Amino acid sequence: MKSSFPTRAVAFLASAALLALTACSAGSGTSSGSSPGGDQNLSIGLVAEPASLDFTTTDGAAIPQALLGNVYETLVKQDDSGKIVPSLAKSWTVSPDRKTYTFDLADNAKFTNDKQFTANDAVFSINRVKTAWTTSLKAAMEVVSSAKALSPTQLQVTLTKPSNDWLFRMTTRIGAMFSESGVSALATAPIGTGPFKFSKWNRGDSIVLTRNDNYWSTKPFFQQITLKYFKDATALNNALLTGTINVIGTVQAPEALSQFTSNDKYQVIEGTTNGEVLLSFNNARPVMASLETRQAIRMAIDHKALLDTCWAGRGKLIGSMVPPTDPWYEDLTGVAPFDLAKAKSMLQASGAAGKTLRLRLPTLPYATSCGQVVKSQLEQAGLKVQIDQLEFPAAWLTTVFKNADYDMSIVAHVEPRDLGAVFNPKYYTRYNDPTLQGYLAAADAGDEAAQTDNMKKAARRLSEQAAGDWLFLLPNLMVADKNVKGLPTNAITENFDLSKLAR
Amino acid sequence: MILRLIERAGVFLVSLVVSSVLVFAFMAVLPGDPARVALGVNASDEAVAELRRQFGLDRPLPTQYFDWLGGLLRGDFGTSYVSKAAIGPQVFDRLQVTLWLVVAGMIIALLVAVPAGTVMAARHRQVSGLALSALSQVGVAVPAFLAGILLIVVFAVKLGWLPANGWTPPAQDPAMFLKQLILPALSLGLVQGAVLTRYVRSAVLEVLREDYLRTARAKGLRPFQALWKHGLRNAAVPVVTVLGLQLATLLIGAVVVERVFVIPGLGSLLLDGVSNRDLLLVQDVVMVLVMAVLLVNFLVDLLYVALDPRLRTA
Numbered sequence: 080m081k082s083s084f085p086t087r088a089v090a091f092l093a094s095a096a097l098l099a100l101t102a103c104s105a106g107s108g109t110s111s112g113s114s115p116g117g118d119q120n121l122s123i124g125l126v127a128e129p130a131s132l133d134f135t136t137t138d139g140a141a142i143p144q145a146l147l148g149n150v151y152e153t154l155v156k157q158d159d160s161g162k163i164v165p166s167l168a169k170s171w172t173v174s175p176d177r178k179t180y181t182f183d184l185a186d187n188a189k190f191t192n193d194k195q196f197t198a199n200d201a202v203f204s205i206n207r208v209k210t211a212w213t214t215s216l217k218a219a220m221e222v223v224s225s226a227k228a229l230s231p232t233q234l235q236v237t238l239t240k241p242s243n244d245w246l247f248r249m250t251t252r253i254g255a256m257f258s259e260s261g262v263s264a265l266a267t268a269p270i271g272t273g274p275f276k277f278s279k280w281n282r283g284d285s286i287v288l289t290r291n292d293n294y295w296s297t298k299p300f301f302q303q304i305t306l307k308y309f310k311d312a313t314a315l316n317n318a319l320l321t322g323t324i325n326v327i328g329t330v331q332a333p334e335a336l337s338q339f340t341s342n343d344k345y346q347v348i349e350g351t352t353n354g355e356v357l358l359s360f361n362n363a364r365p366v367m368a369s370l371e372t373r374q375a376i377r378m379a380i381d382h383k384a385l386l387d388t389c390w391a392g393r394g395k396l397i398g399s400m401v402p403p404t405d406p407w408y409e410d411l412t413g414v415a416p417f418d419l420a421k422a423k424s425m426l427q428a429s430g431a432a433g434k435t436l437r438l439r440l441p442t443l444p445y446a447t448s449c450g451q452v453v454k455s456q457l458e459q460a461g462l463k464v465q466i467d468q469l470e471f472p473a474a475w476l477t478t479v480f481k482n483a484d485y486d487m488s489i490v491a492h493v494e495p496r497d498l499g500a501v502f503n504p505k506y507y508t509r510y511n512d513p514t515l516q517g518y519l520a521a522a523d524a525g526d527e528a529a530q531t532d533n534m535k536k537a538a539r540r541l542s543e544q545a546a547g548d549w550l551f552l553l554p555n556l557m558v559a560d561k562n563v564k565g566l567p568t569n570a571i572t573e574n575f576d577l578s579k580l581a582r
Numbered sequence: 583m584i585l586r587l588i589e590r591a592g593v594f595l596v597s598l599v600v601s602s603v604l605v606f607a608f609m610a611v612l613p614g615d616p617a618r619v620a621l622g623v624n625a626s627d628e629a630v631a632e633l634r635r636q637f638g639l640d641r642p643l644p645t646q647y648f649d650w651l652g653g654l655l656r657g658d659f660g661t662s663y664v665s666k667a668a669i670g671p672q673v674f675d676r677l678q679v680t681l682w683l684v685v686a687g688m689i690i691a692l693l694v695a696v697p698a699g700t701v702m703a704a705r706h707r708q709v710s711g712l713a714l715s716a717l718s719q720v721g722v723a724v725p726a727f728l729a730g731i732l733l734i735v736v737f738a739v740k741l742g743w744l745p746a747n748g749w750t751p752p753a754q755d756p757a758m759f760l761k762q763l764i765l766p767a768l769s770l771g772l773v774q775g776a777v778l779t780r781y782v783r784s785a786v787l788e789v790l791r792e793d794y795l796r797t798a799r800a801k802g803l804r805p806f807q808a809l810w811k812h813g814l815r816n817a818a819v820p821v822v823t824v825l826g827l828q829l830a831t832l833l834i835g836a837v838v839v840e841r842v843f844v845i846p847g848l849g850s851l852l853l854d855g856v857s858n859r860d861l862l863l864v865q866d867v868v869m870v871l872v873m874a875v876l877l878v879n880f881l882v883d884l885l886y887v888a889l890d891p892r893l894r895t896a
Contacts (some may be wrong), residue, residue, distance in 0.1 A: 128854075130620075130664040130665045130858065131664070131665045131666055131667070133666075136666075137620070137664075137666075138620070138621055138622030138624075138625070139622060213629070214621065214622070214625075215621065215622065215624040215625045215626060215629065216624070266665075266666060266667070281846070282665075282672065282675075282846065283676065283846025283847075283850050283851065283854075284748075284749060284844075284846045307748075309747075309844050310841055310844060310850070310853075311841075313731075314746070314747050314842070314843075314844045317734055317738060317739055317746035317747060318746060318747055318748070318844075320738075320739050320746070321738050321739060321742060321745055321746040323745055323746065323747065323748055470613075470614070470857075472614075472619050472857070472858075473612075473613065473614025473615070473616075473618075473619050473857070473858075473859045474613045474614050476614065476615070476618050476619060476623065477613060477614050477615055477618065478613075480623060481615075481618065481627075500624070
């Protein structure tokens, strides 16, 4: 208390002024648009940071997006057009009874802990799904009765019943190959055979991957790739505009694209995803039990106008639960074409006209904006629609998903080949249709031709029965600096393949 | 003096306990099931029930509360439902980030408020004082996040002088740290500064009417000299109190500003925790914030006594 206040105040203010000055001089020399950290580095902006790095016990799309195919590899993978192609397995054969798969493995793949990848690791990884995984995805491995190593480079997997779906699921995270001696710290230090090594995780900010210089196949161009996580679309856009990042991995607000399309410093990439934006019906509700009502709802919606209004016209109209990258895709938008007059009279006939439907929306951008359009279009056809906003994920999961306390909702189902998972009596759609289940079982057990044929029937059946309404397919939208090469057109896998990127 | 301190300390402790009950109760009534959120959409009911058991969410609420409180008293913040990592280190890391922001915001607020408030008071009947008054009114009305968005648009996107968002630890790259700190600190500081200006103004006006200042003027000092020599210290008393109270506002403001500028501080941690229903983490973070605010108010009380000799006999 000896020094008088003014003296202390002066000292304090002087030091503060000094701080402000140094800060200003430090800030004056920045140039925007330079690539962060030189030509060997790339920075990608994404949303939704992983909660941990262990997708064997933690759910969520963010972990495989960052690690699968980059740090961990699978035996087989999907290419950009949706075909299953070799990865750690150079080739494979299926027995005539379609129950035994024999894989020939790469003999020069190494884990980043310097251990050789062998058939034993593959056996270990497949068995570990059943024993140590806790996420619900592990169910896809239940069809495996045994996995054994015939030699260090030959793996034989026997199934309890023929299943085309199993090989497809092996392209997803449950097919990831782990080292027997590399699973002690999955949540913080993942070890795989991939083109990149996990380097650092700045929680709340970014994950840094560095090039694996011992990679067994074609080495990637970039020495270091940073995945930066943002909370909202504006922050993402600003980061690209100011050169903090080089790529927006997923555009969150298509209406903001114009600032990039009109600027020749950037490229915009548009393709498809697996994300069907579903206007889901609770098929267990008396009002929804009527086929006529469900079909009328589909015909009351002008999908083209809806897409233009609420998602800037970006996306694809599909008419059922199949994206264009699946082999059994057909354009089914003609099954229930927009016809307001017909929809009105059908709703009168079914007795639904004038009734109030509760449209319970998750707090997600597309759901909020498209929900308003759905409401106004259905009200024109004679229904009343009451919108409830439910916080996503927590409140929506409990109310709509678990308790099925809703009439209609809107959410994008982004998992690949999820038609059977979404439309069954146990799921929140409460859709009980033995005919559909028959097609799905036949598709899984048959050969490729039978699979395609039965899946087509299943997709058409859903559309004709109006089990829900498919508003549109979410687009894969990316924006990047002009000079970034190798970005995928379609985003149809769980992972963001960084190995093909170059400058 | 001693009695006053004991009384203050008592208020501090009781407030802490009451806040902890409130925080816990709020979390308990929040809709949504942490276990279901953690497991995602395809989880079976059995798996969810099992995870609830693991989290200890199936126990009676009072048991959960006392467990949590006991942990806090031992310095054990528990384990996050979502990341499965210890919460303590996370909170500590993020707190450092937020404190940088709050301190820088505070400094800017003072740099704005002390000169502007003094001028406004000394010239409260002149145009310059009135103009500053009007300006500070505008500042009070602008929320920090809006200030942040405007600053980003002008200085980052349009002019390209400063990064639009991001955070670099000062130890890693001091220059980058400062560059990224300026805009968020300004968003906080300008708004808080506008609020503080009004307090400085009224405090200085108060002092100007005092006898001892008139005496100083009579000795031939110019108004600002007189203020500087005799007035500011007394005006500082109410200002310091307000500064303490404002720390709470600054912390809340920081939560929002962190979101706008993508800064991995306590605010981002809190918002993520709420949306993931990482209840234990949210309880811990809120308690840390409450504790910080109460502690500062307690310290302000002590400072008050130190700054104003007239209070020591009270």
